[in-house]
Amino acid sequence: MINRLWWLPAPQDFRGSLNAAKQAERPAEALRALANTDLDLGQILALDRAIQRLTPEQGAALPTLKLAMLGSSTLDHLLPGLRVSAMRHGFLVDVYVPDYGQYLREVLDPASGLHQFQPDVLLLAMDATHLVGSDLAAEPEAALDKIVSRLTGIWNTARDAWGAQVIQQAVLPSFPALMGSNEYRLAGSPNDLVAQLNARLRAAAAEHQTDILAVDTQAGWDGLLAWHDPALWHRAKQDVSPAAAHHYGELVLRLISARQGRSGKCLVLDLDNTLWGGVIGDDGLSGIVLGQGSTQGEAFVAFQKYARNLSERGIILAVCSKNDEANALEPFERHPDMVLNRGHIASFVANWQDKATNLRRIADELNIGLDSLVFVDDNPFERNIIRRELPMVRVPELPEDPALYAHCVAQSGYFESVAITGEDRARTSLYQVRRASEAARAEATDLDGYLKSLNMVMEWQYFDAIGQQRITQLVNKTNQFNLTTRRYTDAEIGAVIADPAKIGLQVRLRDDYGDHGIIAILIGDLQPEGTLAIETWLMSCRVLGRGVEQACFQVMADEARAAGATAISGRYIPTAKNGMVKDHYPKLGFALAQEAADGTADWLIDLGSVPEQPLFMQIVKGG
Amino acid sequence: MTEQEIYEKLTEIARDIFDEDDLVLTPETTADDVEEWDSMNHINLVVTVESVFGVKFKGAEIEELKNIGDLVEAIKHHLEGR
Incomplete structure (x- = not known):
């Protein structure tokens, strides 16, 4: 019978990692990282020998x-x-x-x-x-x-x-x-x-x-x-x-x-697809999956109950989500099936910064060590960047089925306790009172190094009949990363394909975690005076913070040049959901051309002055 | 799984268990040829093979394994039986 530590990630190239660890500058640390993976018995024996061969100086840190x-x-x-x-x-x-x-x-x-x-x-x-x-x-x-x-x-x-x-x-x-x-x-x-x-x-x-x-x-x-x-x-x-x-x-x-007081003290929860099914910013309050009536909805309720029970026995709860704060808070305030309410959460961080920075902020606010945090996120990209950037944070390898989330956290043993005191039960409210208000330290996360290690390949192609249905679906449901929130019928997408003055790009991304499918849609409209107007630009929030925006822009700029354009214009139309892309164009080097009273802004960039941006992926043309 | 693939996986396991980075297994390899192959590591080898290949040996089968060739045959036998 197989008995594995299934909440730990599988080792990557065990023998290679072991040999590298033995030669490492700080071998104890490298061996510890390897011990944090799901090993078979033979690998345990090999790792154990390496541990026993540490010299007293090498082991002195522990x-x-x-x-x-x-x-x-x-x-x-x-x-x-x-x-x-x-x-x-x-x-x-x-x-x-x-x-x-x-x-x-x-x-x-x-x-x-x-x-x-x-x-x-x-x-x-x-x-x-x-x-x-x-x-x-x-x-x-x-x-x-x-x-x-x-x-x-x-x-x-x-x-x-x-x-x-x-x-x-x-x-x-x-x-x-x-x-x-x-x-x-x-x-x-x-x-x-x-x-x-x-x-x-x-x-x-x-x-x-x-x-x-x-x-x-x-x-x-x-x-x-x-x-x-x-x-x-x-x-x-x-x-x-x-x-x-x-x-x-x-x-x-x-x-x-x-x-020895080394167990986890704080459960840090992602939101979308961790506490509920779906993406609150795109699917909206009525679109997320939570509550009775579906297997998934029940599973998320059960996981929330587990988190709430942990909180009642003294575990602090925190939220770390890539979301607009208002969107992230909405289910806590208004969804009838939410088990957790805002009062359960001692530190609530929802923004678009990388999660390593946000976990540092949570630890700071709660005045606890990073090694007290247990980070639960359904997204392997986020889990691995935390393992890489903050190895002291415990990150269970969440299974895909939400029905198993609570079991995964329980089996991981990260909150093992040997006694319960009255103080434990009061701890969450204690921490909320003590919350430090100081601004988060802006410590640099080595995002670039992580992104390079992912072997990302961005593959783009023009709109085509095969992708048409999926493209129509995406342009009509994406709310957050969507500059103009312009909706198209299937026939209108078909018209983009047929119109030689329009450039429709569908962009896929794959990396070490697999194929993410179509993650970006751009539609450019070539104006007679030589400007390419971007009438639609939308992306999946799941791939945010990887430089996909820059890569898409590079492709669009090349296509614009090839079509004879000399400049690119982009428009931002504010909605209740898309505040996150307000500064999308200035970040890419565009200058403001005009801004209306309702916040609609037109941005312009000359194709001769497109700034060089480092890219962490290979770009290929498909189709 | 081909015999060669079984040998490749088995070699990796044996290198971990017996602490020999360049150990090469042949059908004739026995415990006498490998320094760290004692009775405890014999069990460790069998248990690791069981979990990595997803098979389960009978107690008597384990007793009868005389060399690596026997072990590979036993693995093949169980994999075919599934």
């Missing part, structure tokens, strides 16, 4: 943690997953594992290796056979009492002697049932004893400040066989399968990070 692991069966196979997970969480671990079966002696004997080791964390990992036995128990209650009292004794020693964090692994329910659903009616059934023991361990742990490692619950999600392989138990006394070693290590390290 705190070292002393972890002792006591168990009743084979544990060595779990150590690589533990060390790699520790690296992902920003620790190095020094592990102590006595021979299995020796754990009681190690705890009781003050001269033992364990006492000399003085662990910071004690992890108790016992298997079901050892604790409850594989036979029907004659006196199940007494047996359970005895086990719990033995284990709590060990917990107390660890806390008193070393002040260690104690982690008790729940018992993997590996015994088959003898009766079935009503197994609990068979006194002494090994299967039922494990279930009872796990319940009793939880109750005892609450009293003793011990943290439970819930592999039983996790096995419920992933399937028992993803965690326990009966063949490997028989062959090598491995209770947790090596296939689950990485996941096991991750669950352990979450508990350690949580105890």
Whole structure:
């Protein structure tokens, strides 16, 4: 059975990255980045060796943690997953594992290796056979009492002697049932004893400040066989399968990070296609998908409820969206199916700046570290620029289906907590009061470097019959990045194709994430006096901030020259939705020709004075 | 999947597990030829193969694997059975 950390992105060229990391100037950082990917077992072993070979100087940047692991069966196979997970969480671990079966002696004997080791964390990992036995128990209650009292004794020693964090692994329910659903009616059934023991361990742990490692619950999600392989138990006394070693290590390290206050504190949410389906700026309040009546609408409601519940248990919520602020706020104020309201959001940032800059601003406003942010966005472009620019921000690899968003955030463990205080519950309102009003720092994001790495190809062609339907659709539904919001019938688009004085461009974009389809439409109209008037220019907001505007303009300028034009004019007609493109033409180097009282502005540029703009994509002509 | 593709994937896995960047696998390669191929890494190899190829071996099959050629045959057998 496959057991993967599916909320992490897949590694790109693992062996190449690993070799580069070993040679890197700061190898610990490079190895940590690699540990933040979804690796198979072989890759875990290779990465673990590289981590263990770090020199003390190279590892000095990371705190070292002393972890002792006591168990009743084979544990060595779990150590690589533990060390790699520790690296992902920003620790190095020094592990102590006595021979299995020796754990009681190690705890009781003050001269033992364990006492000399003085662990910071004690992890108790016992298997079901050892604790409850594989036979029907004659006196199940007494047996359970005895086990719990033995284990709590060990917990107390660890806390008193070393002040260690104690982690008790729940018992993997590996015994088959003898009766079935009503197994609990068979006194002494090994299967039922494990279930009872796990319940009793939880109750005892609450009293003793011990943290439970819930592999039983996790096995419920992933399937028992993803965690326990009966063949490997028989062959090598491995209770947790090596296939689950990485996941096991991750669950352990979450508990350690949580105890040290390193868990995420703030959930930063994108809006369009993250909190609702569709694009609010284009689809409008009645067009977005949210609420009862559709699978997707229900899924977005469920995700909002999950976020709201997180907020009620002390997680701060923030919004980071590429939108006009007024558009972004509208559903929060007016949509009847919104679960989240403006009051849930401690920091609300909606603008057209890059998201790395905006996340810095959110962290600033809330006065928390960037490493406290968990950024949830459906768009892989935005996720990857944050991973690249702000590697300390946690960015779950959201699945495409919104039905799985909440599970993805939950399974990522980024908000792992070991205790709830009254203060946690009050935290969101606290942060809203404390919000700093200082202007955001304008730190430079290395957007250019990121854009170059995407291998973008912009392919343009003239309007044609094949694209006609899609073009008509786009010109009639695009509201935000649309300079004139001029609508066309299918016949009118057909007329553009036929008219030699008109230049209709359809532009596609593809990159490492795939083909984005048609993302821009431009229509130019050649005037008799030699000016090409752009009567329509619209783009998909999803590809904003990549230099597509500049590239489109370059194509249009070349086409205008070829048609004999000497200048290009462009018009901006303001609407309730298109405020974002108010400065579109001046950004491209156009000068204002005239402006009407209603805000309609005409812009002009001489083709001899088009400024050189750096482009981060290859432009090809298709068709 | 062709036999060559199986060998390519398997080589990548074996290089990770056995820590040898230029390890070359032949049908005759056995645990004796690879320094890091001990009993624990034998299980690691099998488990990684299972997850990467999406197959599941029987306990007895694992016992019977004598060399890389046997392992490739077992992978082929399971892939064909799907």
